[in-house]
Amino acid sequence: MRIAVIGAGGVGGYFGARLAAAGDDVTFVARGRHLAAIREKGLTVRSPLGDLRVPSEAVVPSISDLDAPDLVMVAVKLWDTEDVARQLAPLAEGGAAVVSFQNGVQKDTVLRRHLPAGSVLGGVGYISAFIEEPGVVVHNGTLQRLVFGEYDRTESPRARAFLDRAVAAGIDAEISADIERTIWEKFVFLVGLSGTTSAVRQPIGVVRGDPGSRALLREVMHEVVAVGRAKGVALDPGFADDRLAFCDTLPAAMTSSMHNDLLRGNRLELGWLSGAVADLGAELDVATPRNRAIADILSPYALGDPAATGGADVSAAEAASR
Ligand SMILES: NC(=O)C1=CN([C@@H]2O[C@H](COP(=O)(O)OP(=O)(O)OC[C@H]3O[C@@H](n4cnc5c(N)ncnc54)[C@H](OP(=O)(O)O)[C@@H]3O)[C@@H](O)[C@H]2O)C=CC1
Numbered sequence: 104m105r106i107a108v109i110g111a112g113g114v115g116g117y118f119g120a121r122l123a124a125a126g127d128d129v130t131f132v133a134r135g136r137h138l139a140a141i142r143e144k145g146l147t148v149r150s151p152l153g154d155l156r157v158p159s160e161a162v163v164p165s166i167s168d169l170d171a172p173d174l175v176m177v178a179v180k181l182w183d184t185e186d187v188a189r190q191l192a193p194l195a196e197g198g199a200a201v202v203s204f205q206n207g208v209q210k211d212t213v214l215r216r217h218l219p220a221g222s223v224l225g226g227v228g229y230i231s232a233f234i235e236e237p238g239v240v241v242h243n244g245t246l247q248r249l250v251f252g253e254y255d256r257t258e259s260p261r262a263r264a265f266l267d268r269a270v271a272a273g274i275d276a277e278i279s280a281d282i283e284r285t286i287w288e289k290f291v292f293l294v295g296l297s298g299t300t301s302a303v304r305q306p307i308g309v310v311r312g313d314p315g316s317r318a319l320l321r322e323v324m325h326e327v328v329a330v331g332r333a334k335g336v337a338l339d340p341g342f343a344d345d346r347l348a349f350c351d352t353l354p355a356a357m358t359s360s361m362h363n364d365l366l367r368g369n370r371l372e373l374g375w376l377s378g379a380v381a382d383l384g385a386e387l388d389v390a391t392p393r394n395r396a397i398a399d400i401l402s403p404y405a406l407g408d409p410a411a412t413g414g415a416d417v418s419a420a421e422a423a424s425r
């Protein structure tokens with residue numbers, strides 16, 4: 104199976120490198136300083152499950168350099184999805200399957216705007232990993248799970264073939280019989296974890312241990328469940344409590360990729376997480392006050408550290424135009 108990975112960061116770099124280490128034909132598309140560093144000395148992945156190194160020949164600078172992949176893994180931040188989707192159109196029209204392991208519930212709608220609907224599988228990735236410096240991805244902890252599946256709920260040969268490759272590479276992987284619900288189930292947990300760890304600026308151990316922030320975590324997740332149910336997704340009404348119990352099993356130091364991005368002064372996926380919940384809630388007439396508050400509180404950081412992005416002292420007119 105010829106695999107292409109768009110974005111060689113925390114998610115794409117880690118899972119792509121695991122597949123490559125197992126002998127799969129994996130090509131990475133990277134850009135900027137990360138691309139330059141990988142071209143010079145390859146991609147290094149540091150992981151408690153074993154370090155990996157991908158040779159520089161496995162990376163290309165553009166999607167147009169890819170040679171007819173069977174499956175494309177999309178692993179860029181959400182604001183880059185539209186641009187990537189446009190560039191993937193010729194490959195998908197030529198028969199490539201496309202699966203996004205990005206976060207959120209809107210990514211596949213964006214992909215389907217530009218790609219044949221049948222080319223897109225749904226997917227979710229569970230991992231904590233990030234680019235420590237150009238050319239180097241660090242995997243925190245041992246969680247490294249991929250779940251994917253067809254939107255028509257069939258178990259297709261292409262999903263089965265990718266599952267075989269992932270399992271052979273030592274990835275904890277599974278096909279979902281209802282990928283839309285699986286994506287929403289992760290969204291409930293993720294919006295809770297990302298919203299509270301970023302707002303409190305502490306990992307899950309602190310958030311769940313304080314009665315006030317614990318209640319916030321539960322209510323934030325409960326709002327996501329309510330929005331998902333209003334959209335017709337078959338989420339259990341008590342699913343927020345289920346996820347709260349799951350949060351109690353996580354290592355105390357675990358945090359979200361959004362909290363990591365906040366600490367580094369990076370742009371945030373806020374508008375696709377708590378922001379999206381609040382917007383969908385407004386459309387569907389579901390109250391989401393806690394997600395709205397989190398989106399508003401973190402809004403000054405959404406484009407990165409306000410001191411570095413010119414957001415430290417703007418006029419009311421400038422603020423309104425952002
Ligand atoms: N990191 C994590 O632990 C987890 C992340 N996720 C989700 O996965 C997605 C990816 O996140 P993550 O891996 O952290 O992101 P990263 O920022 O670590 O990696 C994305 C990489 O893709 C590059 N990129 C963007 N557009 C292109 C392009 N057109 N061509 C080539 N390279 C491109 C980026 O470059 P540049 O820096 O120049 O933009 C960056 O190097 C997000 O939706 C995230 O929420 C899901 C589970 C866990």
Ligand SMILES: CC(C)(CO)C(=O)C(=O)O
Nearest residue numbers: 228229230231359360361
């Ligand atoms: C919750 C977690 C760490 C699980 O993979 C995640 O997806 C994220 O923080 O982006």
